Amino acid sequence: MSDVRQPLLKVRDLEVTFHAHGHAVSAVAGVSFDIFEGETLGLVGESGCGKSTTGKALMRIVEPSSGTIELDGTNVATLSGKVLRAARTKMQMIFQDPISSLNPRRRVKDIVAEPLDCWNKVQGDERATIVHDLLSKVGIDPVVYGDRYARQFSGGQCQRISIARSLAMRPKLLICDEMVSALDVSVQAQILNLLEDLKAEYGLTLLFIAHDLAVVKNVSDRVAVMYLGKICEIGPADTLYESPAHPYTEFLLGAALEADPDSPMHSQTLEGEPPSPMNPPSGCRFRTRCPKATQKCADEEPLPQEVAPNHLVSCHYPLTITHKTPTPTAVDG
C-alpha cells in the first residue's frame, strides 16, 4: 500500500444529475477518489445514495454532468464515438441481476465471445480457444455447457458467465455492482473466491459496489462510504471498520448484523431515513440525522481531511481514531 503507485483511475468532482418530472435529482454530487493499480476499492452506502450511478457514470452508461474520469491518463468523461467504445473495453462492469445480464436467446459461448466479435479481434480456432479458456477459468465446462442457452443456468452460474465475458477483452478495471447480492450465501462465497483468484491472475483492479458491509470488508483493500451522493469517508478497510471517523460510518457499522450471537448489540441505532436527493440538506448532508450536528454543519460543507494515513473523512467533528496502526487486532466483545 505504498503511495508511490500511480492511480489507475482518478475521479475528480464527478457529478450526475437526473431530470425526472421537472425535478433535478442530484444522484452523485461531487465525488472524488483514486483507485490504484491492483487494489480493490469497496463502495458502500444505503439504497439510493448513488453507488450504482457512480459506477455507471464511470462507464459512461449514464452521462456525468461534470467532473473528470481519468483512466490510465485519458479523460473518459470527454470521449465519444468509437474512441469511447474503445476506452470502455479497458473497463468492464458486472451487474446485480445475473439472469438479466445475459441475453436469454444466445448461446453461452457466443455471449462470452461477444466482446471479441464486437472488435473483430479474433476468428475461428483462436476465438474458440479463448472462449474455452475463459469458461474453464470461471468453472463452467465449455465442452458440455458452451452450446447451452443462457436461460438454462442458475443465478450463480450466470454470474460466472458474466465474469468470463467481462474478462474477454482483458480489462484493467472491473466494476462490480452488487454482483453477489442476488445470490445465496454458499454461492456468494464461491463467486467471491473466484473473483479474488481471477483478480490475482489477470492483475485486475476492482471497484466493488455493495450494500453488504461484511462482503465489502472481505474483498476490499480500501473502502469508501457514500451518503446521499457524496463520499463521507474513505480509508483502508481494516482501519475504517475498526475505528470509523465519520458518525455515519459508525452507525452503519453498528447496524450491520454479525452472524454471531455474542457480537455486541449496538444500542444506538440511526433513526429516520435519508433525505430526498431532490432537495438535500445544506452544508453536511448527514446533519439532519447526526446527533452531533451543530450550526456549523448546516452552514459549511465539510471538506475531506486526513485523520490517519490514507484515511479521509468529510466531517467537522470526526470521531477519534483509536487504532493508528493499520494492523487490526481481532474484534471481540
Next chain:
Amino acid sequence: MSDEKLLVVTDLKTTFDTANGPLPAVGGVSFDLERNETLGIVGESGSGKTVLSRTIMGLQPRTKVSVTGSSVIDGFEVVGASENDKRKIWGTEVAMIFQDPMTSLNPVMRIGKQIDEALRVRLGMDKAAAKARAIELLELVGIPSPQERYNAYPGMLSGGMRQRVVIAIALACSPKLLMADEPTTGLDVTIQAQILNLLDELKDRLKMSVILVTHDLGVVATRTSRIIVMYAGRIVETGNTRDVFYHHRMPYTKALLESSPKVSNHSHTRLVTIPGRPPNLLSLPDGCAFAPRCSYATDQCHLVRPELEPSTEPGHTFACWNPLPINVEGALA
C-alpha cells in the same frame, strides 16, 4: 391453557404436484414453539422456509398441493381445517408479514383504510373506534406523525415505512403468533436494524411469539432464542441459538456459518465454500440430501437418511450420521 405450547407442528409435509412430478417442498417437519418466544428459521433459497411457514398457517394454494401431518396453533388444528374455520384464526391467533411490503399493500388504498378494514371486519369496531385504533397502531410501529400518514398512499412511503405499515396491519387483531417471512430482505442495514428492534420490542410488549424466517444468519444471531436450520425441505439441526452457532454438529450448519462473510474478518479473508449447488427437490437422494456436497459423507450417508437425534445440550438435535465432535468452539471466531 396458557402453559400449553402455542404451536405444535408434527411431521408436516407439503408436496406440490408439478408437471415434472411430485415436489416435496416440506418433507416432514416437527417442532414446537413456546409462548413469547422468538424462533428463527434459516436456510438457503429453495430450502422450503416460505412453504413451511405458509403451511403452518394453512395458507397454501387450493389445488396441486397435498399437506399431511399436523400443525396446531393454540389448540386449533390447521391441517384439514376449512377455509372458513382458518379465517377465524388468521389475524387473531396468527398473522404474517411478507417479504415485499410493496406487493402486500394495496397501492390505491390509503394506508389508514387498510388497517381499518381488518379492525372493522374482524373485530366489528365502528368507524371512529377503528380509526383511533389504526392511528394508535401506526404510532406503535414508530411511524412519525401518524395522524397525517393515516391518509397517505403506500407509494408515498419509503420501503422501511411500508414495512412498518405491514407490521401494523398484522398486529391489528393482536395475534399471538407473528410469522415474519424475510421481513427485512431488501431493506438497508440501518432500516433493517430499526425493523428488527421494533419486532423485538413489540414481541415483549404484546406478549407474542415470533417466527423469523430468513436466509441471513446475522438476522437470527442476536434476535432469536432458538433456531431451525433447514435443508431441502427438512430440519437438519435445531436448538438454542447459541448452541447452533457454537456447538453445531451438522456439517451443513458449519458450512453455512463459515461461508457467510463477517464484518470482523480481515480484508481479503478467504471464504470457506460449499461445493456444488442445493439439491433438486424433484429427485432427492435416498440418503442425506446434503451428502453429495458434504466432505464428511460416507456410504451410509448416501444410502440412509439420518433422523434428528439429540445432542448433549437440552433441545439441541441434529440429523447426521457423522456429526462434528461435540467441542467445536474453536471452529468459529
Next chain:
Amino acid sequence: MSSVDLVEVQILEGSRKRGEPLGVLFWICVGWIALNVFIAIFANVLPFQSPLNQDFTALNAAPSLHHLFGTDDLGRDILSRVAYGSRVSISVGVGAMIIGFGVGAPLGMLAAYRRGRFDAILTTVMYVMLAFPAIIATIAVLSFWTPRSLVKIIIVIGVASIPLVYRVIRTATLSVATKDYVIAAKVQGATDRRILMKELLPNIAPIGISFLLIGIATVVTLEGALAFLGLSVTAPTPSWGNMINEARTILQINPWLVIFPSLALCLFLLCLNFIGDRIRTHFDVTEVKL
C-alpha cells in the same frame, strides 16, 4: 492458482423445453396457410377455369363435378373465383404489412432504443395518427383516390397500419432495452447497430412475428369490409371480400356464393391467428416455468 470451485452444473428443471409444444394443430394450420399462398401465387398455372369465364348453361349452380364449388349468378366458377380471390386478399394482407412493418418496426425499435427527443417526437406523431380510426381514414382516402387499384389499397392500408406496428414494436423493445444484457453489450464496445440486431431483434422477433400474422389476418378482414362498401378492387376482379359482398343480394337463391369465400376467409384468419398465438407462447423464454 485457479482453485476454481467444483461446479456441478445442474440444468434447471424443464428449461430444455421451450415453452409449450407447438402441437399437430399448429402444423395443420401452417399447412393450410401454405396451401393458400401456393394457390394464390400459381392460380393461373394450376388447372383452374378462368374466373371470368361465364358458363351460361349453369347459372347459380350447386356444387357438381364440373363446378366443385358451384357457380355464381353469371355462371362463373366459384372455386376458381375463390382461388383467384385469394390473390387479392392475401396480397393486400401481406403487402400492407410489408409497408407497416417496413416502416413501423425499425422506427419503433430505434425510438425505444434511443429514447430522448427522437422518441418523444416520433411517438407523438404516431399517436396523433392513431387518434384517427384507421378504418375511417382508409375509407376516406380510398373514396377520393380513384381509380382504385390493388397497389393503392395496399399503400393506404399499409400506411394506416404503421402507427399500430410502431406502438407494438416500441413497447416490446422498451422492455428489452432496459435489460442489463443490453447495457452489458454497450459496455463491451458493441455498436448501436450490433446491439439492435444481436440483442434486441432476436428478443422482440417472436412478438413481432406473431403481431405480423395477426396483422395480416386483420388486413384481410379489412379488405373484406372495404369490398362490402364497394371500396376495394373493382369488379370483375374477384377478392374474398367482394365475392361475399356480391353474394349478399342473392343469398336465398345461391348460398354457395357466400359459403365458400366466407369459409376460405374464416379458415385463413383462424389459422393465422392460431399460428401467431402459438409462436408467441412457444418462444417465450421470459416466463419461468416451475
